[in-house]
Amino acid sequence: MSLFQELTDREHVFEFLTQVQSPVDVRHGPILYLEDVNVSFDGFKAINNLNLTIDDGELRCIIGPNGAGKTTMMDIITGKTRPDTGSVWFGSRHNLLTMNEPDIASLGIGRKFQKPTVFEALTVFENLELAMATDKRVFPTLTAVMKAEYRDRIDEVLEMIGLEALRDRLAGILSHGQKQWLEIGMLLMQKPRLLLVDEPVAGMTEQEMERTAELLTSLAGKQSVVVVEHDMGFVRSIARKVTVLHQGSVLAEGSMDQVSNDPEVIKVYLGEEA
Numbered sequence: 001m002s003l004f005q006e007l008t009d010r011e012h013v014f015e016f017l018t019q020v021q022s023p024v025d026v027r028h029g030p031i032l033y034l035e036d037v038n039v040s041f042d043g044f045k046a047i048n049n050l051n052l053t054i055d056d057g058e059l060r061c062i063i064g065p066n067g068a069g070k071t072t073m074m075d076i077i078t079g080k081t082r083p084d085t086g087s088v089w090f091g092s093r094h095n096l097l098t099m100n101e102p103d104i105a106s107l108g109i110g111r112k113f114q115k116p117t118v119f120e121a122l123t124v125f126e127n128l129e130l131a132m133a134t135d136k137r138v139f140p141t142l143t144a145v146m147k148a149e150y151r152d153r154i155d156e157v158l159e160m161i162g163l164e165a166l167r168d169r170l171a172g173i174l175s176h177g178q179k180q181w182l183e184i185g186m187l188l189m190q191k192p193r194l195l196l197v198d199e200p201v202a203g204m205t206e207q208e209m210e211r212t213a214e215l216l217t218s219l220a221g222k223q224s225v226v227v228v229e230h231d232m233g234f235v236r237s238i239a240r241k242v243t244v245l246h247q248g249s250v251l252a253e254g255s256m257d258q259v260s261n262d263p264e265v266i267k268v269y270l271g272e273e274a
């Protein structure tokens with residue numbers, strides 16, 4: 001195909017617009033694989049022989065009491081914390097323990113922290129635009145057709161996060177829930193293969209929680225989503241498979257009903273909402 005044809009063919013997806021080329025290989029196994037992972041902080045074992053497998057397209061909820069190791073586990077996956085021992089693979093091709101944080105992110109692992117960090121002085125649209133234009137050298141050279149591809153992607157994401165009507169409003173005027181959705185949208189602009197979402201509904205109203213449940217369940221299948229959450233009602237509303245972490249290891253895994261009836265889990269959560 002000639003360059004002219006490429007630029008004029010609206011069905012064509014430009015290589016750089018797909019952002020992450022997702023060379024992750026899931027043909028023969030899971031998208032994420034942690035085996036016998038251990039991390040100690042000053043002699044304290046925060047992660048203790050952790051084994052975890054996430055399938056491609058899966059929505060997994062991770063629960064566990066305070067200090068169970070949930071954040072540390074996310075830090076290990078994103079390259080922020082290096083384990084002392086163990087293996088962490090993204091598909092069968094990428095050994096994440098040999099990669100740094102930016103390289104792991106560019107493989108298609110997006111992380112949503114608990115607090116929203118949108119650019120309040122920019123509009124909703126501009127926030128999404130900024131999230132896409134990762135390569136600032138390329139952006140000024142875009143043709144009108146390429147820019148139309150960008151706008152299509154932004155429209156698609158605006159619809160997914162339910163903020164179409166607010167596209168030209170400043171992010172600073174959004175509610176807490178809307179800011180959280182916008183930030184999820186910013187991650188989606190990069191077409192991640194795996195989204196790690198930390199306590200998405202903390203501080204949300206009931207209605208915002210319901211909308212967040214819809215959003216996260218709608219993402220599953222298209223990408224893999226790992227949600228760490230304390231709110232059991234919310235977990236129940238979205239969960240297919242739940243992993244319970246305790247003292248840095250998997251204590252139980254299964255449906256919400258299975259894990260919430262597990263005597264070990266009940267014991268660990270005694271005194272907490274379960």
Ligand SMILES: Nc1ncnc2c1ncn2[C@@H]1O[C@H](COP(=O)(O)OP(=O)(O)OP(=O)(O)O)[C@@H](O)[C@H]1O
Binds near residue numbers: 066070073
């Ligand atoms: N950098 C660090 N230095 C020392 N100890 C740490 C460090 N990071 C985490 N820990 C300890 O490791 C344990 C696991 O912490 P982590 O934050 O992963 O748990 P969590 O399950 O995310 O807890 P929470 O639900 O409260 O966020 C805790 O006891 C914590 O105090």
